[in-house]
Amino acid sequence: MTVQRITGMASGMDIDSIVTKMMMGAKQPLIKLQQKQQILEWQRDDYRTLNQKYYDFRTALSDLKLTSKYRARNTTSSDESVVTATAANTAALTSTTIQNVKQLATAATRISKSGQTDGAGKEVTISGSTKIDTDASLLSQESNFSTPITWKSGTVVSKSITAGSNGTVTIDLTNAPITTDENGKISMNVTVNGKTYKAVDSSTYSGLTDKDDYIELQLSTDQKTGTLTNFSTSLSEGTSINTEYIASSFTESKTLTATANTMQLSRSVNPYRDGKYSVSISDGSTSYSLVKVDDDTANIKNGDTTVGTLNTSSGLITMNDLSAETNLTVTYHENYTTMNLGTYEEDGDKHTANFYIKESDSLNDVISDVNHSGIGVTMYYDENADKVSLTRKVTGDFNPEGTEIDTGTDTNDFLNRTLQFAGTDSTETGGENAEFTINGLTTSRTSNTFTISGVTYTLKNTFNTDNVSGRQVTVNVSNDTDTIYNNIKDFVDKYNDLIDTVQKKLDEERYSDYAPLTDDQRSELTDEQQEKWETKAKSGLLRNDMTFKSSLSSMRSLIYQKVNNPNISSQYNQLSSIGITTTADWLEGGKLEIDESKLKAAIEADPDSVELLFRGTGSSTSEEGIIQRLYDSVNHTYNTIVDKAGKSTFVNDQFTIGKDLNSVTKKISDMNDKLDNLEDRYYAQFTAMEEAIQKYNNQYSYLSSYFSS
Structure with missing residues (x-):
């Protein structure tokens, strides 16, 4: 209940000032609690700051458990122009001799034929009298190729889909029904997680013996949807999948109005053959004609009337003067061609890729598709030589019985026919294994870089000791002493940093006369004075803290002890025996120093x-190495401090100081309630006094007026 306060109106006294002074003594217990609360918060923060150092040191100790910190290796070659080498930390300290390198591994390469003989016996270049424009569409310059492109009826459709629940993959084929190839089979390229599969119908899939590069396409009865199954790895929901297949036609529609009279097609309409574009446009009742204006524009006509325009490069349709809602339908009637590439893996298995090529594709598009496929081949066209090359991305002979790059048996496809890679038109070179003799053993590798017993060799040149008397290459593997030394020195530096930080905190002076400032005290001091006071008030809160004193003592003891591992030489079973000792200054808390030599x-x-x-x-502490001993000790201290001071993500109920803070906070709240009640009582008493004085004054005034009259 709020007490009505009358402050000196009758008595003329400064009641607020009087009550404030009367409350000062009563507030002293509250101030003590608030100061205790502040000290607990400072202690908590100091503990957490030091514990972060323990956490960082524990992380460093985890790294020092790795063998790589102590097994760094140096390698030297007696002739780096022929052989270079590097060694993993698992490599033995050995010397290896390479007596000869008969041949280096090479990548297989096939180059297109430079020309062909026509019926008159005249030899022409691959591109006739006009060089190929690699950025122009194939259709626009098919006459430039000495061998015509074999076009097939159909359009290439690309669709991106995502896997549904349980990894199910369904594709909508309504606007682009999949069609069969010349062999009556359906096929589709499906790329997921960087791997490309060939999707085939159920009957074809069931007859395959090697299904690694294939998945099954199951069509619905009306063939408007398809389901893709049997991926080599299960797909999670939302996985992105790209598909590409051949459809007899591709249709897209949009309803246009007078105010929304444009339709953006999903692709450009550049192919133009025999005076016709590769699309037809209708509104259900009327089929429109397309009349070329220039390379980028066509007029859409209804008879002799122009009703709109088509930007053939961007694929934007704009219709004129639409008086009513119009459902516009665009159907693509492109041609396409195909090509196949095959390569062999290290296990001898053949990996094939099928490429669909649109009339609007350029040679650069084809090259990019090959280079970004997973087939492992780089395609390149040189306009000066007027040739196309195919090169394996890896060296070696993976198909001893034949070629490394297989262009398939279809002599009419784009690669074999038009680019002239068929049969003997293109002879493969390279694709050889490296052959060499190492430590007297003649062997081979598919790559010039290979690893034997942790040592990775790189062959750079051929040589033969039979031809160069006494010549051989020696590769030595030795300890990288400097790297191992620096790793150990880094450990010592981190240890010393921890010791230094903790010891300074333990030795920090405690100024008991400097209690945390109250709000009233702060108002009387400048910012600089407040900062100096608070620095002293915070100082020494962890002075001689037993948890940290015990931790330093434990670490010093563990550092000094011998490691009684039976596999360690008695010469090197403690740190002092390898040149690591404590500093002469005992005030530093047991820091370490290193005798480098x-x-x-x-x-x-x-x-x-x-x-x-x-x-x-080891099975006991005495057998454990220094790092494991320290790790266990540091981890124990870290967890002890977490129990005492918690982490930044903890609530107060989860650690000791936090519980103390909750208790003090509760006492502060209770004390505030008591003080509020006491202050109300004081004001109530003064209010009663004011009311009595006012009553007396009223009586006095009445009597005075009576006698004066």
Whole structure:
């Protein structure tokens, strides 16, 4: 209940000031609680700051458990113009001799025939008298090729779909029904997660012996939808899938009005053959004709009347003077051609890819499709040589019985017929394995870079000791002492940094006379004075903290102890024996220092013992390496501090200081309630006094007026 306060109107006294002074003494317990609350928060933050150092050091110790920190390797070659090498940390410290390199591994290459003989016996270049424009459509320059393109009736359709629930894949074929090829079979290219499959009908799929590159396409009865199944890996919902297939035609529609009179086609309409475009346009009752205006524009006509325009490059239709709603339908009637490429994998299995080529595609489009496919071949056209080349992206002979690059048996496809890769028109070169003799053993590899027992060799040139007397190449693998030393030094630096930070906090002076400032005290000080006061108030909150003192003591003890692992030489079973000792200044809290020459000598003399000294494991603490011992100790301290001070993501109920803060906060709340009640009581008493004085004054005034009259 709020007490009505009358402040000195009758008495003339400064009641607010009087009550404030009376409350000052009563508020002292509250101030003590608020200061305790602030100190707990500062302590919590100090604990967390130091614990972050423990966390970082624990992470560093985890890295130092890895063998790679102690097994860095150097390799040297007696002749780097012939052989270079690198070694993994698992490689043995050995010397290897390569007596000869008979031949290097090469990538298979096929080059198109430079020309052909016509009926008159006259030889012409692949592109006739006019060079190929690699950016122009194939249809616009098919006469430039010495061998005509074999076009097929149909249009290439590309669709992007996503996998549904449980990885089901369904494709809508309504506006572009899939059609069969010349063999009466249906097929579709399906690319998912970087791999391209060939989707075939159920009867074809069931008859395949090797199904790695194939999936099954199941068509609905009305053939308006298809379901893709039997992917080599299961698909998650939402997986993106790209498809490409041949349809007899492709249709798209849009309803136009006088105010929305444009239709954007999904592709350009560049192909133009025998005075006709590759699309037809109708509105259901009327079929419109297309009349070419220029390379980018065609008029849409109804008889002799122009009713709209088509931008053949962008595919934008604009209709004129639509008086009523019009459902416009556009049907594509493009031609296409195909080509096949096959390559062999390391296990000898053949990998094939089928490419669909539209009339509007350019040679650069074809080249890009090949280069970005998973077939492992690079296609290149050189206009000066006027040739096309195919090169494997890897070296080696993966098909000893034949060629590495297989262009298939279809002599009418674009690759074999038009680009002239058929049969003996294109002879393959390269595709050979590297052959060499190492440590007396004659062997081969598909690549000039290969790994044996952790050492990766790169052959750069051929040579033969029979031809060059006494010549051979020696590869030596040795310890990379500097790298191992730097890894150990990095550990020592991080250890010293932790020791230094913790020890300074333990030694920090505590200024007990500097309690946290109250709001009233802050108002009397400048910002600079407040900062100086608060620095002293925060100082020493963890002075001589037993958790951290115990932690440093434990780490020092573990550092000094021997590692009694039976696989470690007695010469190197403690840090001091490899040149790592504590500093002479005991005030530094047991920091470590390194005798560089002694540590490097130990690494070179017995790297295995040095490694086990640090990262060795055992059934007891005495057998464990320094790193595991420290890790366990640091982890224990870290978890102890988390229990005491929590993490930034914790709520107060999850750690000890937080519970103390909750308790103090509750006491502060209770104390505030008591003080509010006390202040109300004081004001109530003064209000009663004011009312009594006012009553007396009224009586006095009445009596005075009575006697004066």
